[in-house]
Amino acid sequence: MITQKYLDELSYQVVGACIEVHKSIGKGLLENIYHECLKEELTYRKINFFTEMKVPLIYRNKELNADLRCDLFVENCLVVELKATSEINPIHEAQLMTYMKLLKAPKGIIVNFNCFNIFKEGQKTFVNEYFRLLPKL
Secondary structure, X not given: OOOHHHHHHHHHHHHHHHHHHHHHHOOOOOHHHHHHHHHHHHHHOOOOEEEXXXXXXXXXXXXXXXXXXXEEEEOOOEEEEEEOOOOOOHHHHHHHHHHHHHHOOOXXXXXXXXXXXXXXXXXXXXXXXXXHHOOOO
């Protein structure tokens, strides 16, 4: 069963994997390089995920073609969006929140690899109404 505590621990593991990738290859590379390395790191850590997963848009019981894809959907409950930009912008946050809502995912993380320290400045975590409905323990 997914709980708030489980999601917090999973987030910690995913951010740790991002830190390991960042320590190994540094900043200043293209996003797809970080994506490939993070997929390898998550696999190494035995964390299950979907990559470039199509995010369904259902309206009036019909799936519409919005061609939305999230970078990583971890353990069917955590959306991870990767960036390699000068800063995390509101549009990046809106993108993550959209994926979270459409996937009914309670938590999401934006990770920006173009920084000096992932933990301090390179990641931002979000929760939504689904998270608040989960049991704490």
